[in-house]
Amino acid sequence: MKQLQKHYPHLLAIIGFIVISLVYFYPIIQGKKIYQSDIAKYTGMAKEQIDFRAENHTEPYWTNSSFGGMPTYQAGANYPNDYIGMLDNAIRFLPRPADYLFLYFLGFYVLMLVFRVDPLKAFFGALAFGLSTYLIVILGVGHNAKAHAIGYMPFVVAGFILVFRKRYLLGGILTMLAVALEITANHFQMTYYLLLLLIVMGFFFVYQLYKEKNLKSLPKILGTFAVGIILAVGVNATSLMATKEYTDFSTRGKSELTFNTDGTKKEANIAMDRSYITEYSYGIVESLNLFAPRLFGGGNNEKLTEDSHVYNFMLNYGASPEEAHQLTDNYAVTYWGDQPQVAAPAYIGAVVFFLFVLALYHDERKIKYAFLAGAIFSLLLSWGKNLSILTDFFIDYVPMYDKFRAVSSIQVLLELCVPVLAIMGLQSFFTNDENRWKSLWKTSATTLGIIVLLFLCKGMFHFVGEIDSQLIEALKQHPDKSFGPQFIEALKDDRRDLYSADLLRSGFLITITFGALYLYIKNKLAANTAVILVGVFMVCDLFFVDKNYLSNDGQQFRSAQEVAVPYQPTQADSLILQDTTNYRVYEVAGGIYSPRSSYFHKSIGGYSAVMPRRFKEVYEYQIQKSIADLGSIIDPKTLSITKSLSVLNAFNIKYLIVGTEKGDIPIVNPFYNGNAWFVKDVYFEKSSDDEIKVLGQIDSKYVAVTQDRNWSKLGKPRKYLTDSLATIKLDLYKPNHLIYTSNSAGDGFAVFSEIYYKNGWKATIDGKESAIFRVDYTLRGMQIPKGKHTIEFKFEPQVVKTGSTIVLFSSIIMLLVIIGGVYFDRKRIQNSSS
Structure with missing residues (x-):
């Protein structure tokens, strides 16, 4: 009974958070769902993988519906043995977006309890934190991963403080779980910023230990953090390893190009342009x-x-x-x-x-200076280009800072x-x-x-x-x-x-x-x-x-069906969908930043802050320029394409959706290359600069371009003998499994209109593994021997297999640590009370 009375205020606070979260977004009680523009865009580009998951009860880990093809690691992929994800789902049990609001409240409340704030003040503090305007607005637009990561920040800070207070068991377990959940949120920019805050606060705590002449406790503190963080990373190994693998392939990786689209020299020492970051x-x-x-x-x-x-x-x-x-x-x-x-x-x-x-005037606890320093540090960095001396220093010298934009x-x-x-x-x-x-x-x-x-x-x-x-x-x-x-x-x-x-x-x-x-x-x-x-x-x-x-009106909250199906097919979409062959679509008005067409077709558009870097470069340096003047390539009378656009053809773009006064219409590209084709020549260039420039000058139907470093691997002449009867066709399509049949009188070199990704894709010819080469800056190429052959591509990423094994063992160890920690903490309490 005493224990119940002790925890009664906390139980009331949690019930209050649940009620307020639901009432704040009361339309969800009526069965409606919040319409989030960013989530609608995500739904568009993720449609293929969502449908594949529902039909096959497994993950494809690859999608062809956006940007010509990319891994789904940063697009909502589910991984095996994700037990920390299950815990996260249990904590966020309310319907969205009330689940994130509840998480804001709960996290801050726990942090206030670490400061020994009484439940009433902690309750109001949690409400004030959760209702901070920015934190609410990001729920309206659909920055769910960001909100998710912010929600776990107070938990991490609470554990951090407890460990420095030498509450090693409780603080260590809280830190371990909180960091694991923070990583699960999968918004590395927010997690990175949290790390910067902890470093700032860490200097304060180490200084306090120095003043107290208690630095001897520092190894134990650091050891506690090390164990907790290693296990937190371990239970997220698959996601982290996959993200690390994909980063260099994405726009967050450093470009090999040394010039911008306007011909000016590119900054070579940062992952993204300084102007884009700031x-x-x-x-x-x-x-x-x-x-x-x-x-x-x-x-x-x-x-x-x-x-x-x-x-x-x-x-x-x-x-x-x-x-x-x-x-x-x-x-x-x-x-x-x-x-x-x-x-x-x-x-x-x-x-x-x-x-x-x-x-600042009244509280005598020195820890206030740690949070004050964190606030000032955050404010100064948020000024970005308006305080360029500090921002440029962080971009140039602080690891990974140049991988994130929107510094505000x-x-x-x-x-x-x-x-x-x-x-x-x-x-x-x-x-x-x-x-x-x-x-x-x-x-x-x-x-x-x-x-x-x-x-x-x-x-x-x-x-x-x-x-x-x-x-x-x-x-x-x-x-x-x-x-x-x-x-x-x-x-x-x-x-x-x-x-x-x-x-x-x-x-x-x-x-x-x-x-x-x-x-x-x-x-x-x-x-x-x-x-x-x-x-x-x-x-x-x-x-x-x-x-x-963020209001509860009909614009923000809509029927569940409208949120689940955010796009309706236009007449252009319906006409294109009558074609059941395998092709890509380019919606000209949206460029590559519109995911709408990805919902219905295999598209070169999409929605992602980490789109494939090489594809983005091809689009900006070649595709965007080649169709800048649509009037020069489309006959206004017949609405047909009159000029072959080599780069578009290489991406198997059979249809362009073009806006007219009468609405969107589909225009057939009669020059598209198809799913795969044999080329006569392979050009070898010395650098990525040369490769992307030549790409706009060649006829991709007959010529492929690659770099000199692939020459030793190819070991073949530049020219290949092809005959008019040589064929290569797609027999089976799945996003992660492709089967082709080839037939040619002589040895040849084939280009496949599929994005090259060196990790995970395996190719076989008649069951025997064969090398895949990157050609045309972004696509796949293979040497095909003469005769009739079955060519098979499978996406079986080793990173998922290895990561899932690490996750399983880390989860077991984490569970044992929690059980042991609870046991020894209870034993300590019993000994202290006896």
Whole structure:
């Protein structure tokens, strides 16, 4: 009974998290599902593997429906012996996206318990963390893996702190499980950022050990971490090994090309272009929207009301109310920050900010400096190109930093550290009565002083966004040439109003929070009443801001069927699907960044942040250029292709989907090469630069190009004798299993319109293994002896087999460690109580 009473508050907190998670996304209770744009795109490109899994009850580990072909390692592949994944599913038992919201709450609550925060304050702190605007918005757009990884961050930090507190068994087990679950989330950018935070915090803890003259405990601490991390990595071995293998093949690997598409020299020392890495950099002053959400206009899709300057400007200009609404909604972009586009501001809450400052003044625990350092570190790196001296150093010298883009997202560390400090401040205010009033008025003076200063500095801001020039260009069609500039002036007035309104809003929230704590000091409010009031202010503040960017309306939540089947076939798709042969489709309007066509066809488009690097380069350097002027290759009368495009032909693109005034139409490419073909010549080039340049000059139907380093492996002359009767055709297609039949009078060299991937694909000719060569920069080539032969390709990745074995043994050892740890910890407690 005593144990039940002891854990009763925690049980209530967990039940509260479940209820709030479900109520927050209440349409899921009605059977609806959240429509997430990124997940719809993922569904498009993953359709082939999902269908294969359902039909064959096994994983293909390869798909041909996107980018011409790629492994599914970063596209939702399921691996054998994934027991940690089963644990993850058990924790996230609620329907999506309530499962991620619950995970946010639970993780932060556990971290607060490590700080010995009482359940009530920990409960409100967890709600404030989980409702941080950025964390909610990523659920709306479908950044599920990111949300997943963020949800486990507090667990990892909690275990980390416990180990440094010398709670080796409990801390070690928590760290081990938390790191394992963090890796399972499969968002390595977030996990990498978490590692950076732990390094920053590690310096603090080691310094504390040094001050306490207790460095002798460091080997035991490091040993505990080593065991936990090794096992955490072990139970995720398959995923990690497969990702490591695929990374160099993907856009996160370093390119062998030394020039850009425009001919300029490429940076050779980083995985991705510096401009691409730092494209989303937080503005230095823009960071102030952490405590005043629309200081820089909010998000790109912010909606103005009928009281806005833009709306009234349109009415005064003679527009009808409907026209005024339409133009305001379509053109009145209020965001004027430094980033290309923003779904919502990274708002952590005015009350959270107030309590954060309170912690700096009032909390006497030195650990606050570790979290403060983590927050500042995160903020500085989020500025990206706006603080290039620091960002360039990390890109050039810090391992793996150049493999991640959107540097502004490192602010997730700040969004963890600041709420931790806020709840530390709230807790210390009620437990430490020394200098309580002094800390409170200093906090109020600091936070309200910032608000007042920003009001005074309002005239220093120009309220002009990068989008404004585009808006003026779009509005040039209006007969009155002054219309565009006047519209922008009205829009700037609305931005000024948002700036002032949100400063007043934050100032009001800070004032009433101060009032509640002041009344507690004066014994006008009981402690729990004051905590509840502050907690309600804090949560309601975030709740109402969040609802501006993620609502429960019909746009965001739809029927389960609509979410499961996000794309409907167009007339063009239906016509193409009548062709039951094996071919690829290129949807011109979407390029390679549209996964819609992948849902219905084998496509060269798709949706992935880690698409095959060589294919992307072929697209950008050759395909994109070759079809830049569609009018030159398509007869407008017959709607037929009049010019052979060698690179398109090599990718077996039989159909192009082209947009017209009458809608999308399919155009047959009569020049496509088919699934495989014999070539007459093989050109050998010295470098990747030469290979990709020549690729646009050859006729891929008759000539293949490769690099000199393959010459010794080929051991054959450059020219091959082919006859008009030589054939090679595809007899069986599965994404991971292809069978061809060839027949030729002489030895030949065949090119297969399949993406070359050196790991996992095995080829046999009449059952005897044969070498596969990379040709045409991305495709497969093989030497085929004369006569009739059966050629078979199978994708059987060794990395999955090896990784699954490691996972099995690591899982067994992890289970034994947990059982042993629980046993010895209970024994320790019994001994200490006797």
